[in-house]
Amino acid sequence: MEKIYKEIDRNSERYMQELFTLLRQPSISSQGIGLSECATLLAGMMEDVGIRTEILPMGGANNPPLVYGEITSTGAEKTLLIYGHYDVQPPEPLEAWDSPPFEPTIRDGRIFCRGSADNKGQLFAHVKAVEAILKTEGALPMNIKFLFDPEEEMGSPSLDAFIMANADRFAADFAYNADGAMDSSGRPILSFGNRGSCYVEINYREANRDLHSGQFGGPVPNPNWRVIDFLGTLRDDKGRVAIEGFYDGIVPPTPAEKAAIENIPFDEKATLKYLGLKSFDLPEGMSFWEKIMFQPTFNICGFSSGYGGEGTKTVLPCKTRVKIDMRLVKNQDPADIYDKFKRHMEKHGYDDLELKTTTAYRPAKTPIDHPMSVAVVKAVRASFQDEPIIYPVTGGSNPSSIICDFLKIPIVKVPYGSHDECNHAPNENMVIDLFYKGIKCSATVFYELAGI
Amino acid sequence: MEKIYKEIDRNSERYMQELFTLLRQPSISSQGIGLSECATLLAGMMEDVGIRTEILPMGGANNPPLVYGEITSTGAEKTLLIYGHYDVQPPEPLEAWDSPPFEPTIRDGRIFCRGSADNKGQLFAHVKAVEAILKTEGALPMNIKFLFDPEEEMGSPSLDAFIMANADRFAADFAYNADGAMDSSGRPILSFGNRGSCYVEINYREANRDLHSGQFGGPVPNPNWRVIDFLGTLRDDKGRVAIEGFYDGIVPPTPAEKAAIENIPFDEKATLKYLGLKSFDLPEGMSFWEKIMFQPTFNICGFSSGYGGEGTKTVLPCKTRVKIDMRLVKNQDPADIYDKFKRHMEKHGYDDLELKTTTAYRPAKTPIDHPMSVAVVKAVRASFQDEPIIYPVTGGSNPSSIICDFLKIPIVKVPYGSHDECNHAPNENMVIDLFYKGIKCSATVFYELAGI
Numbered sequence: 001m002e003k004i005y006k007e008i009d010r011n012s013e014r015y016m017q018e019l020f021t022l023l024r025q026p027s028i029s030s031q032g033i034g035l036s037e038c039a040t041l042l043a044g045m046m047e048d049v050g051i052r053t054e055i056l057p058m059g060g061a062n063n064p065p066l067v068y069g070e071i072t073s074t075g076a077e078k079t080l081l082i083y084g085h086y087d088v089q090p091p092e093p094l095e096a097w098d099s100p101p102f103e104p105t106i107r108d109g110r111i112f113c114r115g116s117a118d119n120k121g122q123l124f125a126h127v128k129a130v131e132a133i134l135k136t137e138g139a140l141p142m143n144i145k146f147l148f149d150p151e152e153e154m155g156s157p158s159l160d161a162f163i164m165a166n167a168d169r170f171a172a173d174f175a176y177n178a179d180g181a182m183d184s185s186g187r188p189i190l191s192f193g194n195r196g197s198c199y200v201e202i203n204y205r206e207a208n209r210d211l212h213s214g215q216f217g218g219p220v221p222n223p224n225w226r227v228i229d230f231l232g233t234l235r236d237d238k239g240r241v242a243i244e245g246f247y248d249g250i251v252p253p254t255p256a257e258k259a260a261i262e263n264i265p266f267d268e269k270a271t272l273k274y275l276g277l278k279s280f281d282l283p284e285g286m287s288f289w290e291k292i293m294f295q296p297t298f299n300i301c302g303f304s305s306g307y308g309g310e311g312t313k314t315v316l317p318c319k320t321r322v323k324i325d326m327r328l329v330k331n332q333d334p335a336d337i338y339d340k341f342k343r344h345m346e347k348h349g350y351d352d353l354e355l356k357t358t359t360a361y362r363p364a365k366t367p368i369d370h371p372m373s374v375a376v377v378k379a380v381r382a383s384f385q386d387e388p389i390i391y392p393v394t395g396g397s398n399p400s401s402i403i404c405d406f407l408k409i410p411i412v413k414v415p416y417g418s419h420d421e422c423n424h425a426p427n428e429n430m431v432i433d434l435f436y437k438g439i440k441c442s443a444t445v446f447y448e449l450a451g452i
Numbered sequence: 453m454e455k456i457y458k459e460i461d462r463n464s465e466r467y468m469q470e471l472f473t474l475l476r477q478p479s480i481s482s483q484g485i486g487l488s489e490c491a492t493l494l495a496g497m498m499e500d501v502g503i504r505t506e507i508l509p510m511g512g513a514n515n516p517p518l519v520y521g522e523i524t525s526t527g528a529e530k531t532l533l534i535y536g537h538y539d540v541q542p543p544e545p546l547e548a549w550d551s552p553p554f555e556p557t558i559r560d561g562r563i564f565c566r567g568s569a570d571n572k573g574q575l576f577a578h579v580k581a582v583e584a585i586l587k588t589e590g591a592l593p594m595n596i597k598f599l600f601d602p603e604e605e606m607g608s609p610s611l612d613a614f615i616m617a618n619a620d621r622f623a624a625d626f627a628y629n630a631d632g633a634m635d636s637s638g639r640p641i642l643s644f645g646n647r648g649s650c651y652v653e654i655n656y657r658e659a660n661r662d663l664h665s666g667q668f669g670g671p672v673p674n675p676n677w678r679v680i681d682f683l684g685t686l687r688d689d690k691g692r693v694a695i696e697g698f699y700d701g702i703v704p705p706t707p708a709e710k711a712a713i714e715n716i717p718f719d720e721k722a723t724l725k726y727l728g729l730k731s732f733d734l735p736e737g738m739s740f741w742e743k744i745m746f747q748p749t750f751n752i753c754g755f756s757s758g759y760g761g762e763g764t765k766t767v768l769p770c771k772t773r774v775k776i777d778m779r780l781v782k783n784q785d786p787a788d789i790y791d792k793f794k795r796h797m798e799k800h801g802y803d804d805l806e807l808k809t810t811t812a813y814r815p816a817k818t819p820i821d822h823p824m825s826v827a828v829v830k831a832v833r834a835s836f837q838d839e840p841i842i843y844p845v846t847g848g849s850n851p852s853s854i855i856c857d858f859l860k861i862p863i864v865k866v867p868y869g870s871h872d873e874c875n876h877a878p879n880e881n882m883v884i885d886l887f888y889k890g891i892k893c894s895a896t897v898f899y900e901l902a903g904i
Binding site: 004030077155194195197199206207208209211212213214216217218219220221222224225228229230231239242275276277280281288291292295297299300301302303304305307308310312313314315316317320321323325327337358359394395396397424 | 482499510549607619647648649651658659660661663664665666667668669670671672673674676677680681682684687727728729732733734740743744749751752753754755756757758760763764765766767768769770772773777779810811846847848849877
């Protein structure tokens with residue numbers, strides 16, 4: 001690998017300049033800005049390296065352009081599928097950025113730009129790894145397919161159907177993804193799964209407009225009470241979700257997963273202080289990480305009605321909106337959970353409340369004792385020069401399930417972003433050194449997985 | 453009265469121009485804008501008419517200037533105290549106004565301007581009534597004192613203490629107030645009281661910042677659940693307030709009040725349609741007006757936490773804010789209700805929630821069979837040329853209690869604003885014809901009350 005690492009070091013400045021070109025092109029899926037321009041730009045950069053690319057419109061209302069790439073190696077037996085996404089979060093609030101969100105700017109050894117870490121800087125590392133190997137060795141150790149998602153920041157609404165209809169195209173032996181952030185200790189991570197998510201929104205309305213609370217308060221009902229009464233039915237005395245069948249099929253961590261959890265560095269006192277909390281909400285005997293990885297949540301993301309500013313406003317609000325996201329663990333399915341939620345509403349007589357679901361992700365998990373684990377640990381150790389931490393699951397959600405459960409391809413994620421990458425936030429940034437280490441990591445991963 | 457009415461008609465155009473001068477001077481108490489300038493202007497206009505005025509700083513942090521006026525009549529036995537307020541609501545949102553908020557503009561027979569109806573156009577009617585009487589008759593039929601509040605739109609936070617410390621100055625036989633809106637039928641109103649108000653705000657926080665719901669959801673508690681659990685303790689199965697002693701001392705309407713309520717025109721079907729409701733929330737046998745006038749409310753004015761916009765945001769909010777206003781009826785006291793609320797919190801183990809109160813008004817009621825009633829009905833009938841409706845109480849709140857309960861002066865309110873005056877809202881307006889009728893009404897009221 002030494003020759004390849006030297007090639008990467010020699011060309012690092014140019015790689016960064018090319019990344020800047022990619023970063024300057026906005027690609028905000030939720031606002032419909034710049035996706036096709038970015039797809040064309042990215043596909044061109046992949047072609048320049050020698051990857052055969054296709055831009056695949058995924059259909060549906062948005063018809064977003066998936067960037068697909070393929071590069072084969074004569075005699076190679078194994079195929080790797082790389083997942084990444086080239087869309088970015090909206091840059092708002094603009095005034096909170098210290099430099100323009102779509103003009104890559106270097107400060108303190110970091111590239112500040114929307115998409116620098118999430119995910120352009122990480123997906124581009126794979127592309128540059130391919131280039132470095134080809135330049136040095138003339139051929140890749142395995143076949144590689146690229147699936148660059150145009151809508152990850154929106155919950156990848158078109159991806160499942162498109163992959164199901166084109167399963168053969170994406171067939172592979174392993175799948176790999178670089179996204180998200182390393183451990184706050186600075187150590188790299190291998191993540192073997194993620195929680196799913198069922199996001200629902202409840203809307204309830206009484207009058208047709210907000211009213212003066214003195215003039216109408218009393219005879220005109222307040223929508224909040226009915227919503228609060230409903231929310232009261234959703235949890236039992238112990239704070240557990242009271243929806244019938246909500247916990248069905250949930251399994252505790254395996255002994256191997258339990259051992260991995262125990263190896264995750266965790267300073268409870270420091271974390272509590274960092275978050276400003278007195279204690280965590282943990283059942284007797286359950287650790288922080290076990291709850292994050294193996295327990296579902298029932299989280300109110302938003303409750304909004306009437307006046308929320310300073311001081312007094314005597315309003316009788318006409319409507320209430322509540323947003324709930326349920327993070328789901330292995331064997332929970334978002335569609336099934338949504339049905340159960342709806343049935344609970346009906347059973348308790350609250351079907352006059354409007355219920356809708358906005359995003360859904362299935363949980364996903366690749367066994368941590370899969371042979372990929374040893375291979376990728378070796379690659380990460382060599383490239384980052386640090387001992388990686390094994391996360392059986394991460395708490396967030398992503399579209400991995402379609403890869404590991406439908407395509408049946410084991411998938412592992414190695415984040416190249418620093419723990420303070422500020423993804424989804426102003427001043428998103430990619431540590432330059434981690435971008436270069438990421439390129440080395442991808443290259444090493446290709447060799448290690450080829451050797452399994 | 454005919455001579456006086458003719459004098460008013462002859463000078464109406466000039467009265468309106470003088471009102472315009474008063475309206476052009478912003479006086480936004482909650483933003484600390486223009487109060488002393490407006491006090492000086494108003495006091496000068498009163499002096500011009502022959503009213504001896506004083507500007508009385510009320511003390512406290514804001515030290516707001518109360519405009520006091522007095523005019524005596526040789527041989528007059530009775531004294532009237534007129535209450536009004538010269539401060540106005542903030543004009544925001546500015547873009548919703550069809551003409552500049554502080555430039556009086558005539559359209560469709562109305563003066564559009566912030567303060568035109570609430571309350572400068574109504575309080576100025578009293579001043580011009582004094583002028584018309586003095587010009588015509590040379591003397592008033594009774595002594596009159598003027599109390600023009602600089603902070604009504606903020607809940608008159610300084611008024612009670614100031615009046616208590618200066619009770620002699622405000623001593624009178626009757627009190628009169630022109631504020632608010634006439635009945636939606638277009639008929640004038642006599643209102644003999646108002647509900648009080650105890651406004652509380654609950655704040656509760658868990659972590660020190662909003663967090664990613666995937667990354668931290670589970671071990672980190674969500675503040676909404678604790679607040680929802682608490683709110684659940686506040687009402688019983690029938691939706692009645694479960695705070696101990698909340699309803700103590702509440703009395704049903706007297707037979708006279710009941711008869712007055714039955715005489716209020718009310719089209720239930722039309723009102724439901726206007727509000728977009730299927731039904732009102734009324735106990736068996738209780739009318740809309742009885743609930744408005746004789747029942748307290750427990751209204752959530754605002755519930756805010758996390759994300760309330762469109763679509764998905766996977767946030768674990770760190771804090772929750774709930775605003776509740778309780779409209780109170782005769783024999784309920786806001787300070788006592790606040791104490792009971794606080795005790796309820798402690799009793800149920802929720803004293804970790806932060807509780808504060810922002811505004812408090814005591815309920816107020818003058819008996820509708822007080823001799824003032826017949827006198828003011830006569831005056832209103834003569835000036836507005838329509839039969840007034842008797843409201844024993846109105847649903848909103850105002851500082852009348854300090855006048856009728858502490859100073860022991862019976863008070864009646866006659867609104868000169870139209871039902872669509874848009875007070876507190878953009879395009880606030882005063883119907884020009886009602887401004888002139890208001891001047892006549894004030895003048896007639898002085899004679900009728902002098903005759904009791």
